Amino acid sequence: MASNKVTINDVGPRDGLQNQPKVLNLEQRLSLILALEAAGVPEIEVGAFVSPKAVPAMAGTADLFAMLPKGSARYSALIPNMKGFELALEANVPLTSLVIAASNTMNEKNIRMTTQQSVNVSRDVLSLAKSKRANVQAYVATAWACPFEGKIAPDEVYRVTEQLIEAGASGIVIADTIGAANPAQVQSLMGGLVSRFDSDILSCHFHDTRAMGLANTYAAIEAGIRKFDASIAGLGGCPFAPGASGNVATEDVVMMLEQMGFDTGINIPLLLKASNVAIALTGTATGGKAKSWMEKYYNN
Amino acid sequence: MASNKVTINDVGPRDGLQNQPKVLNLEQRLSLILALEAAGVPEIEVGAFVSPKAVPAMAGTADLFAMLPKGSARYSALIPNMKGFELALEANVPLTSLVIAASNTMNEKNIRMTTQQSVNVSRDVLSLAKSKRANVQAYVATAWACPFEGKIAPDEVYRVTEQLIEAGASGIVIADTIGAANPAQVQSLMGGLVSRFDSDILSCHFHDTRAMGLANTYAAIEAGIRKFDASIAGLGGCPFAPGASGNVATEDVVMMLEQMGFDTGINIPLLLKASNVAIALTGTATGGKAKSWMEKYYNN
Numbered sequence: 192m193a194s195n196k197v198t199i200n201d202v203g204p205r206d207g208l209q210n211q212p213k214v215l216n217l218e219q220r221l222s223l224i225l226a227l228e229a230a231g232v233p234e235i236e237v238g239a240f241v242s243p244k245a246v247p248a249m250a251g252t253a254d255l256f257a258m259l260p261k262g263s264a265r266y267s268a269l270i271p272n273m274k275g276f277e278l279a280l281e282a283n284v285p286l287t288s289l290v291i292a293a294s295n296t297m298n299e300k301n302i303r304m305t306t307q308q309s310v311n312v313s314r315d316v317l318s319l320a321k322s323k324r325a326n327v328q329a330y331v332a333t334a335w336a337c338p339f340e341g342k343i344a345p346d347e348v349y350r351v352t353e354q355l356i357e358a359g360a361s362g363i364v365i366a367d368t369i370g371a372a373n374p375a376q377v378q379s380l381m382g383g384l385v386s387r388f389d390s391d392i393l394s395c396h397f398h399d400t401r402a403m404g405l406a407n408t409y410a411a412i413e414a415g416i417r418k419f420d421a422s423i424a425g426l427g428g429c430p431f432a433p434g435a436s437g438n439v440a441t442e443d444v445v446m447m448l449e450q451m452g453f454d455t456g457i458n459i460p461l462l463l464k465a466s467n468v469a470i471a472l473t474g475t476a477t478g479g480k481a482k483s484w485m486e487k488y489y490n491n
Numbered sequence: 492m493a494s495n496k497v498t499i500n501d502v503g504p505r506d507g508l509q510n511q512p513k514v515l516n517l518e519q520r521l522s523l524i525l526a527l528e529a530a531g532v533p534e535i536e537v538g539a540f541v542s543p544k545a546v547p548a549m550a551g552t553a554d555l556f557a558m559l560p561k562g563s564a565r566y567s568a569l570i571p572n573m574k575g576f577e578l579a580l581e582a583n584v585p586l587t588s589l590v591i592a593a594s595n596t597m598n599e600k601n602i603r604m605t606t607q608q609s610v611n612v613s614r615d616v617l618s619l620a621k622s623k624r625a626n627v628q629a630y631v632a633t634a635w636a637c638p639f640e641g642k643i644a645p646d647e648v649y650r651v652t653e654q655l656i657e658a659g660a661s662g663i664v665i666a667d668t669i670g671a672a673n674p675a676q677v678q679s680l681m682g683g684l685v686s687r688f689d690s691d692i693l694s695c696h697f698h699d700t701r702a703m704g705l706a707n708t709y710a711a712i713e714a715g716i717r718k719f720d721a722s723i724a725g726l727g728g729c730p731f732a733p734g735a736s737g738n739v740a741t742e743d744v745v746m747m748l749e750q751m752g753f754d755t756g757i758n759i760p761l762l763l764k765a766s767n768v769a770i771a772l773t774g775t776a777t778g779g780k781a782k783s784w785m786e787k788y789y790n791n
Contacts, residue, residue: 374709375751401750402743402780406706409674413713443702450701451675480702480780 197453198418200234200394201227201441203469205249205269207426209239211475214248217255219472224259224266226465227423231457232441234265236288236420240275253282267328271302276316280323287320288364289313290330291355293348294337297368301332306347310354317359328362329355330396335372335380345380349387362392364420367407370400370437374410381414394418397439399425399480404439405447412451419444423462424469424476440479442466459489497753498718500534500694501527501741503769505569507726509539509548511775517551519772521558524566526765527723531757532741534565536588536720540575553582567628571602576616580623587620588664589613590630591655593647594637597668601632606647610654617659628662629655630696635672635680645680649687662692664720667707670700670737674710681714694718697739699725699780704739705747712751719744723762724769724776740779742766759789 204224208215215223220238227235237259238252252268259266267286270276279287291309292298298306313329320327333340334348352363365384367377377395384393395411395418397404408419422438445457463486469476479485504524508515515523520538527535537559538552552568559566567586570576579587591609592598598606613629620627633640634648652663665684667677677695684693695711695718697704708719722738745757763785769776779785 373747373750374706400781401746401784403705403747405703406674406709406747409706409709446701447673447703447706450673481700484701 194417195452195454196417197448197455198233199441199445199455199457200236200267200418200420201232201423202236202396202420202438203227203423203426203441205236205238206438207422207424207469207476208473209246209248210427211473213473213475215472217251217258220255221258223423223465223468223472226468228262228264230461230465232264232462233456234267237266237268239269240278241269241271253278256282256284270316272312273316273319276319276327280325286326286328286361288328288330289316290332291351292332292337292368293343293351294333294340296339297333297337300339306351310351313355314358321359326361327359328364329360330364330366331355332366332368334365335367335376336369338369345383348380349383352384352388356388356392362394363388364394364396366396367398370398370404372397372407373403374406377407377410378414381411381416385415390415390417394420396420398427399437399439405443408439408444408447421445424466424478426469426473426476437477440477442479442485443481446481446485459485463489494717495752495754496717497748497755498533499741499745499755499757500536500567500718500720501532501723502536502696502720502738503527503723503726503741505536505538505549506738507722507769507776508773509546510727511773513773513775514548515772517555517558520555523723523765523768523772524559526768528562528564530761530765532564532762533756534567537566537568539569540578541569541571553578556582556584570616572612573616573619576619576627580625586626586628586661588628588630589616590632591651592632592637592668593643593651594633594640596639597633597637600639606651610651613655614658621659626661627659628664629660630664630666631655632666632668634665635667635676636669638669645683648680649683652684652688656688656692662694663688664694664696666696667698670698670704672697672707673703674706677707677710678714681711681716685715690715690717694720696720698727699737699739705743708739708744708747721745724766724778726769726773726776737777740777742779742785743781746781746785759785763789
């Protein structure tokens, strides 16, 4: 039987901050991470080892890792390639994340490689990771739909997932990069994955573009998934995917899961404080869709 | 196997307009109903036969029924008691709706009767309806939770539902009056009801107070429910239930269901026009949670 515990990975400090207009300095980024950690968020995506020219919002991620306390949260960083992985190793990053789009077109537009070429590069990174005893997880992006190709065949997601697990990925995050999945599709694909692979290695990443973020989270829970990405205050999107906007808000996901009787280990009043930090720092975060209700309910 | 067709009952002209500050005149109320009908919404709650002093927004409902075209939509009205039913009969209303709260305290606060007394009054109405060959459906309100009593025992909902079906109700609407249900509870209660009664007679009414309206709709779909209340532009709430606000928006529900491959028979671009009518008339309607995306996607 699936567990009552759910693990939340807050991607706000990376996926969120990378996709909003204001570039924050390292102290501001640190303050958001510390607010999340204070609320008991168990995993936090801290930054990305990408070109500071291409993505100014993620500049100085190595320095940011050096500023982090030895806290209770598990910190991770996105790496686009071997170069990024080497930088992450130097910065002693405990967990790094590769991204492979299930859609060939999306992968080519994003990093100028086919999906298979990208899997091959990931194999090299995972092979080096093994020798260094480093944890590397992999995102399967545009897992349900791609803005260029439309609907993605589940078999393609199974195939990429299998290759990445065989190559040694410590986790696989199935991502609805453009927020196009509906809950029937989520239950179907995640059910298919859970029947093929260990559910403990799987996680979901949803956007709330079509207001289906919570419905999709519930569908994944029904399929047996117990790990989710979410973004504090609903920060985020994807600058390379037309139509992508707004990761599902951590506040909304945690509220729903806790009300369903799941244990996220997160303190909701402190999470609302972290949400206010995100809103104050960016000026663009929404705070999620249930925040006004949550503030009345949990702060009394 | 459950059907691919889903029936939407738009309660905006009644549940919606009754619970927002501005009182509309009959022409304005008619314009909203006609916009919904033009979009192909198959069922519309037109008004209520209640005291115009207590509920000014619903004054003149008999006159409004006289103004309605012989259209394709099925029109209904809320009736609080026998007096309301008699007025509805005089106005040739094709379908009326009784409301019985599963919570005793809520029922007493709302209409000064216990739940059982309210079921007994409903029996009298349903008995007269039988002799007049009139269709009367019944709402089981606060079916999951009540602001005064907290969680409601499913057995209480089964008991009230059974009594109302035996008394001749043409349909039973299970209502999360204060928007407190989570999808696990929805799937559990609706699953229990579907195993006891004909699913065709059952319907769900959700509020989006905690942003779980779509997740709850999906959970009910999973349980086999194929009929839903929703309110155009997210208009609504319940003035007698503290903390209740915002019915789930018809736009959001129709979008999710259509994307899941269900057939609602509703034209989405025309539904967005009806949404704009609701927003223009009231000044308070939100338009639902996916509207900006829907306008880009469906109006191109």
